[in-house]
Amino acid sequence: MYKALADAIKDAESQKKTLAAIALAAESRDQGRPVEEIRAVLKRALDVMRTAIDKGLTGDMRSASGLVGGDAAKLQQNQNGPLAQTPFRDILTRALAVQEVNAAMGVIVAAPTAGGAGVLPAILTGLAKARNVSDENVVDGLATAGLIGAVVAERASLSGAEGGCQAETGAAAGMAAGAATEMLGGSPSQVGHAVALTMQGTLGLVCDPLGGLVELPCVFRNATGSAIALAGIEMALSGITFAIPVDEVIDVMGEIGREMDVRYRETAGGGLAATPTGRKLAKERLYQIKRSES
Amino acid sequence: MVSLLDIIGPVMVGPSSSHTAGACRLGLLARCLVGGTPQSALLQLHGSFARTGEGHGTDKALVGGLLGFRPDDERLREALHIAEGEGLDYRFEKTTVADAAHPNTVRINLERDGTQSTMLGSSLGAGRVLVQEIDGYPVEVTGNLHTIVLVAEDRKGSIARITGILAEHDINIATLRLTRKEKGGDAFMVIECDEQPDKKAGEELRALDWVRWTRRLDKVSGG
Numbered sequence: 001m002y003k004a005l006a007d008a009i010k011d012a013e014s015q016k017k018t019l020a021a022i023a024l025a026a027e028s029r030d031q032g033r034p035v036e037e038i039r040a041v042l043k044r045a046l047d048v049m050r051t052a053i054d055k056g057l058t059g060d061m062r063s064a065s066g067l068v069g070g071d072a073a074k075l076q077q078n079q080n081g082p083l084a085q086t087p088f089r090d091i092l093t094r095a096l097a098v099q100e101v102n103a104a105m106g107v108i109v110a111a112p113t114a115g116g117a118g119v120l121p122a123i124l125t126g127l128a129k130a131r132n133v134s135d136e137n138v139v140d141g142l143a144t145a146g147l148i149g150a151v152v153a154e155r156a157s158l159s160g161a162e163g164g165c166q167a168e169t170g171a172a173a174g175m176a177a178g179a180a181t182e183m184l185g186g187s188p189s190q191v192g193h194a195v196a197l198t199m200q201g202t203l204g205l206v207c208d209p210l211g212g213l214v215e216l217p218c219v220f221r222n223a224t225g226s227a228i229a230l231a232g233i234e235m236a237l238s239g240i241t242f243a244i245p246v247d248e249v250i251d252v253m254g255e256i257g258r259e260m261d262v263r264y265r266e267t268a269g270g271g272l273a274a275t276p277t278g279r280k281l282a283k284e285r286l287y288q289i290k291r292s293e294s
Numbered sequence: 295m296v297s298l299l300d301i302i303g304p305v306m307v308g309p310s311s312s313h314t315a316g317a318c319r320l321g322l323l324a325r326c327l328v329g330g331t332p333q334s335a336l337l338q339l340h341g342s343f344a345r346t347g348e349g350h351g352t353d354k355a356l357v358g359g360l361l362g363f364r365p366d367d368e369r370l371r372e373a374l375h376i377a378e379g380e381g382l383d384y385r386f387e388k389t390t391v392a393d394a395a396h397p398n399t400v401r402i403n404l405e406r407d408g409t410q411s412t413m414l415g416s417s418l419g420a421g422r423v424l425v426q427e428i429d430g431y432p433v434e435v436t437g438n439l440h441t442i443v444l445v446a447e448d449r450k451g452s453i454a455r456i457t458g459i460l461a462e463h464d465i466n467i468a469t470l471r472l473t474r475k476e477k478g479g480d481a482f483m484v485i486e487c488d489e490q491p492d493k494k495a496g497e498e499l500r501a502l503d504w505v506r507w508t509r510r511l512d513k514v515s516g517g
């Protein structure tokens with residue numbers, strides 16, 4: 001797999017191919033598996049993503065601690081917000097839905113991780129619905145997203161414990177923005193700018209879940225991460241470029257993660273987890289989980 | 295090498311790839327050591343597994359793995375209740391394995407039909423796992439491929455004999471790692487295979503009188 005998005009973009013441009021095609025060819029070469037087989041695995045992932053969204057919207061999802069759940073339905077029903085009836089609002093709803101299913105031990109696709117699993121399905125399936133994109137093109141989107149995620153894994157990190165939330169929902173937003181930009185007709189170079197324009201907006205984001213549970217703020221960070229990705233997509237497709245090359249943006253995300261105090265890396269020692277209310281809620285809820293299981 | 299399918303995946307029961315999917319995979323690998331669902335299990339949780347495991351369903355995922363459920367199996371949610379019906383008597387304990395151990399580490403002690411086995415493993419993030427110790431022997435098993443772990447006397451030609459048996463059973467070796475503590479001491483072999491080694495191959499390896507013990511661990515991840 002590629003270690004720099006610049007190299008993948010260069011190959012795509014010189015071969016006049018999409019980044020999805022370039023990514024699938026590289027994966028096929030690396031793993032010795034035919035492209036069709038890889039596409040079939042990605043199609044199954046897409047089906048699971050859609051099932052999770054439906055379940056989150058219709059099911060009565062409650063997390064182990066009871067800290068999150070039911071908000072996707074609330075967002076879907078509200079007609080008064082400034083984004084009512086827009087794909088933007090639909091995407092935020094989908095992101096919450098997937099994360100509520102995740103928190104309730106439902107089946108999701110960790111893409112790239114379980115904690116950031118809401119962004120990519122929300123953006124890709126939401127835009128596919130709004131723009132009538134075929135499943136085949138959405139599967140291509142997943143391949144492009146996988147390429148971007150692989151580069152982030154190689155150059156920085158995809159783990160909140162290593163790099164904070166910028167490495168989970170931030171990376172997910174970058175992956176989703178790049179994938180959607182290509183899905184909506186953007187060029188390989190526009191994909192690069194979409195990733196850079198998105199990830200510049202999540203740099204420094206800490207991982208501070210209450211009680212260390214993938215619940216609060218994780219569920220909401222998937223919605224706000226999706227919003228930042230939409231901003232990146234919109235700007236890149238308008239021809240806006242970001243002066244710092246995408247690989248350098250990814251590198252600096254990794255650098256910030258390594259410099260980040262351990263309290264802000266999934267340990268529940270800082271950030272929202274360490275606020276007076278954060279501590280109190282975590283203590284009460286963890287006690288409740290123990291009691292309900294014993 | 296990062297695989298695209300590791301990034302878009304795994305398909306899993308939430309909420310945490312490290313605390314749930316990884317924990318389930320460790321349970322699945324441990325199950326292989328006793329050849330099926332154990333009758334008793336003592337699970338010693340270390341670090342973050344001990345501190346936040348309950349809220350992440352780590353306990354359910356570990357027990358679910360011991361029952362043979364995979365990370366995307368929705369029965370994981372009910373694994374603790376199902377275990378009772380399957381005759382699996384499990385017990386959890388919080389412990390400190392070693393100060394420097396990975397934060398998500400568990401030692402699993404199992405018994406099935408008189409066979410006992412102990413495994414030490416960690417969940418590294420994104421569902422990836424690493425088994426570091428089997429029955430006290432140091433190993434490095436990721437579960438990305440079918441794996442044979444073998445302890446043998448350190449003698450000339452042993453590798454040729456073992457790889458010969460695998461070749462006769464049409465099993466291609468992906469990686470082979472050989473270590474020993476001292477010259478003439480026991481040799482530890484971790485052999486990762488592209489194909490699943492059949493029972494017969496295992497029996498032939500076990501029949502070699504200079505092989506002390508061998509275990510087969512199924513592939514639990516890697517698409």
